[in-house]
Amino acid sequence: MKKFPLVSALISCLFSPLALGAAQIPYGGELSFSVRTNLAAISFEGQVGQSPLASLEDQKVRLSLSPENFQTGMGLRDDHLREQILKSTPLLFEAPFDCEMTASSCTLKGELKIGDKTSAVEVPITLAEQGQRVQGEFNLSLKEMGLEAPSYMGVTVKDRVVVRFDLRRQ
Amino acid sequence: MKLALALIFLSFSPLLFAHESMVGKGYFSCLACHQSSTGGGLLTQYGRGIARATSLRGGEYRPGTLGKALSLDGKLTHQVQARLAQLDQKRGDRFFPMQADYLAAVQVGDSQAVRVTVARAPERAKLLGRNETVEEVGGLSQFFVRQLLWEKRLEGEEDEGNWLIHFGRDHLAYSLNTDDHTAFIKAENRFTPTDFPTQLRFIFEGEKARHFFTGFGPSGQEVDSNREWGVGTKSEWLVLGDWAVAGVSTLYGKTPRLSRLLTGAHVKLGLGPLFLSGALDHTLRTLAGGGDSFGQFTALARAEVFLREWLSFSATKEWMSLDQPFERRREGHSFGARARVSESLALQADYKEWLEGTREHEFILGQLIFNLF
Numbered sequence: 001m002k003k004f005p006l007v008s009a010l011i012s013c014l015f016s017p018l019a020l021g022a023a024q025i026p027y028g029g030e031l032s033f034s035v036r037t038n039l040a041a042i043s044f045e046g047q048v049g050q051s052p053l054a055s056l057e058d059q060k061v062r063l064s065l066s067p068e069n070f071q072t073g074m075g076l077r078d079d080h081l082r083e084q085i086l087k088s089t090p091l092l093f094e095a096p097f098d099c100e101m102t103a104s105s106c107t108l109k110g111e112l113k114i115g116d117k118t119s120a121v122e123v124p125i126t127l128a129e130q131g132q133r134v135q136g137e138f139n140l141s142l143k144e145m146g147l148e149a150p151s152y153m154g155v156t157v158k159d160r161v162v163v164r165f166d167l168r169r170q
Numbered sequence: 171m172k173l174a175l176a177l178i179f180l181s182f183s184p185l186l187f188a189h190e191s192m193v194g195k196g197y198f199s200c201l202a203c204h205q206s207s208t209g210g211g212l213l214t215q216y217g218r219g220i221a222r223a224t225s226l227r228g229g230e231y232r233p234g235t236l237g238k239a240l241s242l243d244g245k246l247t248h249q250v251q252a253r254l255a256q257l258d259q260k261r262g263d264r265f266f267p268m269q270a271d272y273l274a275a276v277q278v279g280d281s282q283a284v285r286v287t288v289a290r291a292p293e294r295a296k297l298l299g300r301n302e303t304v305e306e307v308g309g310l311s312q313f314f315v316r317q318l319l320w321e322k323r324l325e326g327e328e329d330e331g332n333w334l335i336h337f338g339r340d341h342l343a344y345s346l347n348t349d350d351h352t353a354f355i356k357a358e359n360r361f362t363p364t365d366f367p368t369q370l371r372f373i374f375e376g377e378k379a380r381h382f383f384t385g386f387g388p389s390g391q392e393v394d395s396n397r398e399w400g401v402g403t404k405s406e407w408l409v410l411g412d413w414a415v416a417g418v419s420t421l422y423g424k425t426p427r428l429s430r431l432l433t434g435a436h437v438k439l440g441l442g443p444l445f446l447s448g449a450l451d452h453t454l455r456t457l458a459g460g461g462d463s464f465g466q467f468t469a470l471a472r473a474e475v476f477l478r479e480w481l482s483f484s485a486t487k488e489w490m491s492l493d494q495p496f497e498r499r500r501e502g503h504s505f506g507a508r509a510r511v512s513e514s515l516a517l518q519a520d521y522k523e524w525l526e527g528t529r530e531h532e533f534i535l536g537q538l539i540f541n542l543f
Contacts, residue, residue: 041199
């Protein structure tokens with residue numbers, strides 16, 4: 001961070017809720033996930049159709065994703081995801097926004113709650129457009145989260161779920 | 171008119187292919203839902219689940235007690251496919267049973283299976299509304315074996331994909347799979363109910379690529395002049411993320427009358443509720459004994475929109491041109507609607523018209539499709 005004092009100052013300014021009177025700053029955009037299965041040529045993709053997707057408040061990044069906003073392109077799959085994985089509860093992620101910046105990237109360290117499981121996760125993010133845009137991609141291990149991989153009539157998803165996001169300040 | 175009827179009959183005798191549109195839902199391969207890599211035919215348990223889930227009825231498929239007992243713990247699979255059709259065209263209307271197939275598969279150990287499909291075709295004389303016997307095209311008999319295939323799966327490294335070996339009778343894998351067999355890309359390339367050659371086929375099913383390498387010979391059902399020997403390939407790649415597929419096909423075959431060399435390319439795009447597909451094939455035929463060569467182009471462009479998972483509408487445009495000395499030009503379009511009511515029942519209606527020279531052809535075909543397991 002010390003290497004980029006100007007960027008640092010700019011990002012701090014833009015992301016500082018204090019600078020905006022501790023207001024909640026909403027971020028919208030795209031959040032998608034993909035997972036492969038035990039069959040080589042079958043993989044599933046999904047997205048979260050919700051706005052805003054995330055917010056920054058009191059120096060904390062917060063996501064609360066409602067189960068009904070998860071879409072995988074097939075009704076039954078959505079039902080299984082919502083009932084078996086999310087347990088019909090919102091997916092929650094919270095992390096203090098105090099990560100060490102390297103260039104325009106840093107890693108958020110926070111807690112992720114999926115269904116009735118909570119686990120510490122690290123989410124690398126990249127800031128662009130003077131902090132107006134936040135992008136990232138990370139792998140989520142179902143096993144490490146304590147979640148059982150969904151399986152339906154012989155087709156079982158693999159452990160690693162790739163999560164991608166591209167958010168813009170609203 | 172007779173020609174049109176014969177075309178409709180030959181072409182719409184269906185295989186109930188895997189829906190290519192499933193690429194938009196993450197299914198690059200047919201193997202999740204169908205037992206065979208070529209798609210169509212026997213469904214897997216998962217495929218039955220998806221058939222139910224994407225139907226108007228919705229919900230989860232659960233095998234019944236009788237089904238479980240008959241399956242011998244999953245070692246045996248049974249299925250019956252049948253179609254009732256209402257055909258309207260200028261000459262008059264017909265209601266007839268178009269298809270009744272019994273399909274079965276036996277699992278032998280973890281890596282081998284034998285699949286068989288016994289099909290019953292309608293009597294052509296009845297179909298044509300005549301009392302006299304009409305000669306069966308290509309030696310098609312009322313009962314015939316549509317598929318008799320041995321499969322061996324070779325397990326590969328995880329994530330690298332699997333190889334399969336097929337030996338037996340089946341349809342040739344090339345270009346787009348489509349259950350509209352009046353499609354010029356199929357009907358003009360000898361793809362008929364009698365065209366189920368004996369094959370030795372190697373298939374690679376990978377995460378982002380699938381390949382078919384086929385050597386084939388006569389099935390024994392053909393008339394002598396149609397007995398064909400040859401080789402073929404079909405490859406497909408997942409491109410542009412997970413929503414687009416590009417493919418190429420080649421086929422060389424030789425009969426006592428002529429040889430043919432088919433080369434083609436096709437694409438499939440799954441864009442949410444919209445599915446787009448297209449194919450362009452060129453076939454070069456050469457008459458036996460050093461005779462003339464003549465080329466043929468066939469092309470198809472289709473858009474299908476899914477208003478619901480169970481309800482779709484499609485529009486298709488097709489072209490065909492055959493060079494001299496058998497010069498022909500065809501251009502047509504069709505509109506279709508499909509509704510999957512349950513895992514066992516679907517409704518389909520198609521209107522198709524095409525122009526050949528100055529002659530116009532058209533028909534409306536309504537189908538009740540049964541898929542019982």
